[in-house]
Amino acid sequence: MKSKAPSAPYLLWMAIFTIVPLGLVVYFALTTADGTFTIDNISRVGEYSGVLMHSIWLAAIATFICLVIAYPLAFYISRKPENKQRTLLMLCIIPMWMNFLLRTYAWMTLLEKNGLINRFFALFGMGPFNMINTKGAVVLGMVYNYLPFMILPLYSIMVKIDGRVIEAAQDLGANTYGVFSKVVLPLSMPGIRSGITMVFVPAISTFIISRMLGGGGNIMIGDLIDLQFLGNAYNPNLGAAISLVLMVLILLCMSITNQFDEEMEGMMI
Amino acid sequence: MGDNIIISLKDIVVEYDGERVLEGLNLDIHDKEFVTFLGPSGCGKTTTLRIIGGFIEPLKGDVYFEGKRINSLPPYKRQVNTVFQRYALFPHLNVFENVAFGLRLKKMSEKVIKERVQEMLALVNLTGFEKRSVHQLSGGQQQRVAIARALVNHPKVLLLDEPLGALDLKLRKEMQLELKRIQQSLGITFIYVTHDQEEALTMSDTVVVMKDGDIQQIGTPIDIYNEPRNAFVADFIGESNIIDGVMHKDFLVEFAGRDFVCVDKGFDPDERIDVVVRPEDIKVVPPIQGHLSGIVESIIFKGVHYEMIVRACGYNWMIHSTIAEQPGDTIGMVINPEDIHIMKKMEEA
Numbered sequence: 001m002k003s004k005a006p007s008a009p010y011l012l013w014m015a016i017f018t019i020v021p022l023g024l025v026v027y028f029a030l031t032t033a034d035g036t037f038t039i040d041n042i043s044r045v046g047e048y049s050g051v052l053m054h055s056i057w058l059a060a061i062a063t064f065i066c067l068v069i070a071y072p073l074a075f076y077i078s079r080k081p082e083n084k085q086r087t088l089l090m091l092c093i094i095p096m097w098m099n100f101l102l103r104t105y106a107w108m109t110l111l112e113k114n115g116l117i118n119r120f121f122a123l124f125g126m127g128p129f130n131m132i133n134t135k136g137a138v139v140l141g142m143v144y145n146y147l148p149f150m151i152l153p154l155y156s157i158m159v160k161i162d163g164r165v166i167e168a169a170q171d172l173g174a175n176t177y178g179v180f181s182k183v184v185l186p187l188s189m190p191g192i193r194s195g196i197t198m199v200f201v202p203a204i205s206t207f208i209i210s211r212m213l214g215g216g217g218n219i220m221i222g223d224l225i226d227l228q229f230l231g232n233a234y235n236p237n238l239g240a241a242i243s244l245v246l247m248v249l250i251l252l253c254m255s256i257t258n259q260f261d262e263e264m265e266g267m268m269i
Numbered sequence: 270m271g272d273n274i275i276i277s278l279k280d281i282v283v284e285y286d287g288e289r290v291l292e293g294l295n296l297d298i299h300d301k302e303f304v305t306f307l308g309p310s311g312c313g314k315t316t317t318l319r320i321i322g323g324f325i326e327p328l329k330g331d332v333y334f335e336g337k338r339i340n341s342l343p344p345y346k347r348q349v350n351t352v353f354q355r356y357a358l359f360p361h362l363n364v365f366e367n368v369a370f371g372l373r374l375k376k377m378s379e380k381v382i383k384e385r386v387q388e389m390l391a392l393v394n395l396t397g398f399e400k401r402s403v404h405q406l407s408g409g410q411q412q413r414v415a416i417a418r419a420l421v422n423h424p425k426v427l428l429l430d431e432p433l434g435a436l437d438l439k440l441r442k443e444m445q446l447e448l449k450r451i452q453q454s455l456g457i458t459f460i461y462v463t464h465d466q467e468e469a470l471t472m473s474d475t476v477v478v479m480k481d482g483d484i485q486q487i488g489t490p491i492d493i494y495n496e497p498r499n500a501f502v503a504d505f506i507g508e509s510n511i512i513d514g515v516m517h518k519d520f521l522v523e524f525a526g527r528d529f530v531c532v533d534k535g536f537d538p539d540e541r542i543d544v545v546v547r548p549e550d551i552k553v554v555p556p557i558q559g560h561l562s563g564i565v566e567s568i569i570f571k572g573v574h575y576e577m578i579v580r581a582c583g584y585n586w587m588i589h590s591t592i593a594e595q596p597g598d599t600i601g602m603v604i605n606p607e608d609i610h611i612m613k614k615m616e617e618a
Binding site for chain 1: 323324351354360
């Protein structure tokens with residue numbers, strides 16, 4: 001047995017910054033402003049079930065689009081020679097070096113009624129199209145911002161797939177589809193799983209993107225929580241309750257995907 | 270060994286990044302033959318194998334399989350299967366499913382799949398390992414799975430790309446015999462790639478010695494060993510002493526400062542040639558009885574024999590002998606005419 005001593009700082013860190021705050025969220029969620037126990041906050045979350053469903057739906061669409069875009073891209077990068085892989089990955093990550101708010105602002109100016117895209121279409125006598133303050137704009141913002149979080153885990157799993165294993169499948173009679181469905185897909189399942197987690201979780205709780213690109217009509221669960229803590233609706237107890245429900249929902253979603261994966265993977269290690 | 274040519278390569282040229290890997294390679298492979306491509310790394314042997322497997326399309330030239338041109342036929346449509354370097358087993362499948370992979374793609378019935386997989390696992394001595402994960406197997410066992418996975422599809426030709434490279438010496442020797450046994454019992458063509466000359470000599474019906482994208486010699490192991498066509502082949506197949514010489518006339522060669530009678534002829538008068546003498550063909554005798562005399566520089570015990578380096582006439586001679594001489598001793602060396610092999614000088618020399 002290895003000594004547990006080296007993990008002490010980490011355990012301390014966890015206790016202070018993860019367990020205690022989590023406990024506080026639970027405490028706030030189950031109390032009123034003056035500190036007496038109540039489950040009213042939790043039951044009031046039901047009033048916002050529409051917002052919850054809307055958030056889950058938009059986040060799920062964005063996650064799916066990210067997966068569809070990132071999967072072939074990550075596979076393409078993982079099959080390149082090592083030095084090219086590094087360059088291509090860098091190109092995927094560079095947008096992340098820019099501030100998140102700026103990136104989203106940029107989309108605002110692009111999508112606006114008098115934005116660049118509409119002005120471009122106007123040259124051909126088309127439009128203007130109504131793009132800003134729509135669900136589509138929110139999903140676009142999510143896909144744009146979270147795409148690297150899908151590419152990276154997929155890439156890191158796919159780069160470990162030995163090219164000879166793919167050749168072996170071809171050699172044994174698998175055409176392109178067979179190679180994909182019988183070898184590449186099952187071997188990249190762990191990457192798909194972590195990619196979905198890395199995109200879905202931040203997407204479902206985002207508030208900046210929906211506020212900037214979605215306008216008033218596309219309020220998301222993140223906006224709702226933000227309103228309870230920093231906004232006009234000031235009610236930290238309700239905010240904590242919504243957070244708690246969201247957390248449970250995310251855990252549920254994750255365990256369902258994991259279950260699904262385990263069935264798909266079979267004997268996968 | 271059949272007389273029918275099953276695979277024929279004609280004037281094959283392959284380039285990687287503008288660098289020629291194969292330069293107009295021509296080769297016929299017969300049905301039911303155990304052929305080995307032998308050569309140092311970078312000689313083009315694996316490239317040649319991959320052309321046959323369909324993983325590389327040659328820049329120029331033609332590949333024929335049973336008389337049909339198959340240059341751009343994709344691997345999954347070819348009647349050949351490959352045992353890859355380091356096996357390339359499917360890590361997400363167990364032993365049974367690895368072997369069954371090709372059969373499932375052909376949509377065979379569960380019953381037939383089961384029968385054929387069992388039969389193959391029996392052939393490679395892995396009965397009872399069906400449910401094991403491939404990670405639980407030793408290198409030798411993984412190797413057997415890779416062979417079974419390829420052979421279960423009843424290929425007409427099995428390609429093996431340095432399949433024993435990762436195994437230890439003892440296991441390698443066992444697998445060599447086993448591969449030969451499998452090849453003979455199935456009666457199909459094996460094309461085997463290796464850089465290990467001993468492996469090539471042990472298993473092959475035909476050895477193709479390659480260097481720099483070119484074939485140096487094709488022949489039976491005995492031919493290649495006893496009658497190497499040039500100094501490269503002589504040096505690569507077993508140990509050799511290669512000495513500069515001059516062929517005065519038929520059956521008379523001068524090297525190491527004196528004339529020797531030999532059994533070769535057909536060279537130009539006084540043509541400069543390479544003389545090749547195998548280390549085991551030099552007899553150690555008392556100094557006055559020898560054709561040459563030299564001083565022992567070093568001696569190593571090799572098991573069956575001693576390996577001595579002897580300095581004589583400006584050359585270091587390697588001699589394999591069962592008699593041990595001490596470094597510093599002067600010894601005599603006798604070389605019989607039939608053990609002197611005369612080779613034309615290689616182009617770059």
